[in-house]
Amino acid sequence: MSLDTAGVPARRLKLADMVIETLRKGISAGEFGAGAKLPTENQLAVQFGVSRTVIREAIAALAADGLVQPRQGAGVFLLDRAATAFTRLGGESSNKISVALNVLEVRMGIEIESAGLAAERHSASQEAAILEAWNDFGRLLKQGNPTGKSDFAFHRAIAAATNNPFYIEVLDSLGSRTIPCDVASPWGTESVLTFEYQAGLHEEHRRILGAIASRDAEAAREAMRDHLSRSQERYRARLAERSQSQ
Amino acid sequence: MSLDTAGVPARRLKLADMVIETLRKGISAGEFGAGAKLPTENQLAVQFGVSRTVIREAIAALAADGLVQPRQGAGVFLLDRAATAFTRLGGESSNKISVALNVLEVRMGIEIESAGLAAERHSASQEAAILEAWNDFGRLLKQGNPTGKSDFAFHRAIAAATNNPFYIEVLDSLGSRTIPCDVASPWGTESVLTFEYQAGLHEEHRRILGAIASRDAEAAREAMRDHLSRSQERYRARLAERSQSQ
DNA sequence: CTTTTCCAAGTTGTATGATGACCTTAACTG
DNA sequence: CAGTTAAGGTCATCATACAACTTGGAAAAG
Structure with missing residues (x-):
């Protein structure tokens, strides 16, 4: 019937999840301008006190959500949400x-x-x-x-x-x-x-x-x-x- | 310059994206039973011929979409709604x-x-x-x-x-x-x-x-x-x- | 024989370092 | 000034190692 972990309040203390949530909040709070480039993975890694692996996973999740778009060699950019929502x-x-x-x-x-x-x-x-x-x-x-x-x-x-x-x-x-x-x-x-x-x-x-x-x-x-x-x-x-x- | 990068849809062929798509199709096709455990990351890495990093990123994306739920020490499991949708x-x-x-x-x-x-x-x-x-x-x-x-x-x-x-x-x-x-x-x-x-x-x-x-x-x-x-x-x-x- | 305890293998989570591909910028050349 | 090139920055991927956690079964206790 329902999901095994009904509610998902479990101790899912994945660092990546915390990073995702923090970044998401930051994005929605407008800390970065529209279409702006996020800090580099290394910077974020230092800032969050985690390894680059965690940052990369978080960014992958955000990219899957369509909030950001990483571009090799350039950086990770915010997508214009209004545009993506309507197009x-x-x-x-x-x-x-x-x-x-x-x-x-x-x-x-x-x-x-x-x-x-x-x-x-x-x-x-x-x-x-x-x-x-x-x-x-x-x-x-x-x-x-x-x-x-x-x-x-x-x-x-x-x-x-x-x-x-x-x-x-x-x-x-x-x-x-x-x-x-x-x-x-x-x-x-x-x-x-x-x-x-x-x-x-x-x-x-x-x-x-x-x-x-x-x-x-x-x-x-x-x-x-x-x-x-x-x-x-x-x-x-x-x-x-x-x-x-x- | 312009903040919108939508002009160039990017021919980016990230390996992770291909893995994501393949896995998504597999899930959608019902290759794995409902609530079943996916192959381990190492197995998938071998199967796709990529490193575990790529697999992990793909799984992170799928998890962000709510299709799978990885559980440390146990494995990656399909969520039932993913299996029961149209599959x-x-x-x-x-x-x-x-x-x-x-x-x-x-x-x-x-x-x-x-x-x-x-x-x-x-x-x-x-x-x-x-x-x-x-x-x-x-x-x-x-x-x-x-x-x-x-x-x-x-x-x-x-x-x-x-x-x-x-x-x-x-x-x-x-x-x-x-x-x-x-x-x-x-x-x-x-x-x-x-x-x-x-x-x-x-x-x-x-x-x-x-x-x-x-x-x-x-x-x-x-x-x-x-x-x-x-x-x-x-x-x-x-x-x-x-x-x-x- | 049943129950409990506990450990060892297996799996995901994270860290680290290295290399390649690609982008951006600036210096350089004509 | 225009075009080209070089250098550094950044993401993408790989490989390895270890930590945290789960699981199943072996071993011990009853």
């Missing part, structure tokens, strides 16, 4: 940010169809489950509690209502990575969701719910498409905002 | 008809959206690639040769035209085993495909192609949905056929 042009360098948006996009197709199938096939109990998840969301929202889980539960209930277990499987495997609603950004987990933001989600969910309940597959698809499109926009906007403000 | 779907479990059909259904959602996005975003060369695949299909059909590969190429070209590399990845990992159209039916050759059958596919493809070329996203979605629905029916029929004889 879906060439599949050239698949950084994590664009990957997240891309995965989201694929998710859209899956969920849209999922909503349509759910509208056509759902049983009474499955509809009740969707409604319950929606109500949960509303209750948590009123209480000021985090709504992320009930949000995901809502989508999951719809997937379940397709009577195609594979939808749930796919959603679970994708969902933990890129949930459009409360995405954990690479630079911080402090997803600040305003009340209005979540209320908007709730309203969009209501429309999906209504379409499914009335077994209107096309309306359900449309509502889901609208919902996910907006989520995508919100996600994009938050990325841009983050990359500019800091 | 195993075409594997052993797809022998069961219901599962295969379920996977197919999910595929529909993906491809429908893929067609819509392709209509909106495709470049001239990407459209040409789709057209070429379509022409290939027609030529092979006239010659009486197997059309499976060009069929898949057609769908793949559409996925490429979304400019979302993840679509291609998903399509590839879902693999040729569960192509709704016809491509490799798991049980037999393409001898079961009549000329009329393939001609029908070709015609359906033409409609998709036309919609994409005219940048009509909705029409592209509709054409793809129609195509895949028909394919699903055909597939279902053939499965029923086969399941009786077996």
Whole structure:
């Protein structure tokens, strides 16, 4: 079921991880100018008091995230995050940010169809489950509690209502990575969701719910498409905002 | 000078990058069981013909992406979501008809959206690639040769035209085993495909192609949905056929 | 025979040093 | 001044060694 090391609070004291986190924080704090060159590996090694091996591993991780780009003979450079987030042009360098948006996009197709199938096939109990998840969301929202889980539960209930277990499987495997609603950004987990933001989600969910309940597959698809499109926009906007403000 | 280095995508062929890509593909292809332990760093180093440093860097990148989790003294383990995402779907479990059909259904959602996005975003060369695949299909059909590969190429070209590399990845990992159209039916050759059958596919493809070329996203979605629905029916029929004889 | 303890092999994490490939800059040449 | 060359800086890779940790089984205790 869940990951063996649920939570990962374990004593993973890898030096590289600490370096990664520190560098990430420094980058998001704007310590280095946009597109600037980071200190050399040797300098960082001295600065962190670790070997160059550790620095290299950290930089490899950051490069995999698409935050930096090392260039042989020149140095390690910061990438313009806004640009990389929006340029879906060439599949050239698949950084994590664009990957997240891309995965989201694929998710859209899956969920849209999922909503349509759910509208056509759902049983009474499955509809009740969707409604319950929606109500949960509303209750948590009123209480000021985090709504992320009930949000995901809502989508999951719809997937379940397709009577195609594979939808749930796919959603679970994708969902933990890129949930459009409360995405954990690479630079911080402090997803600040305003009340209005979540209320908007709730309203969009209501429309999906209504379409499914009335077994209107096309309306359900449309509502889901609208919902996910907006989520995508919100996600994009938050990325841009983050990359500019800091 | 300019801070943006995006102009030159860099022909950089880092060994580590190649290892990363190979490992990622292997993982995606399900070469290692879910949650399994990868070969040791030394083994991988020998296998790839590189030093352990390179392997370590690749693993660090994969770990940053959340695909694997190295544990000191134990080994490097796959995280389950990496294995369950799209990997195993075409594997052993797809022998069961219901599962295969379920996977197919999910595929529909993906491809429908893929067609819509392709209509909106495709470049001239990407459209040409789709057209070429379509022409290939027609030529092979006239010659009486197997059309499976060009069929898949057609769908793949559409996925490429979304400019979302993840679509291609998903399509590839879902693999040729569960192509709704016809491509490799798991049980037999393409001898079961009549000329009329393939001609029908070709015609359906033409409609998709036309919609994409005219940048009509909705029409592209509709054409793809129609195509895949028909394919699903055909597939279902053939499965029923086969399941009786077996 | 069962249980516990403990060790030794195996694996990842880190350090160190060296070499090659590549980039940048500045001095040099015409 | 333009073009070329040389030198140093920087990343990429390799090789080796040791430390930290896990694991499985041997050895000891009951």
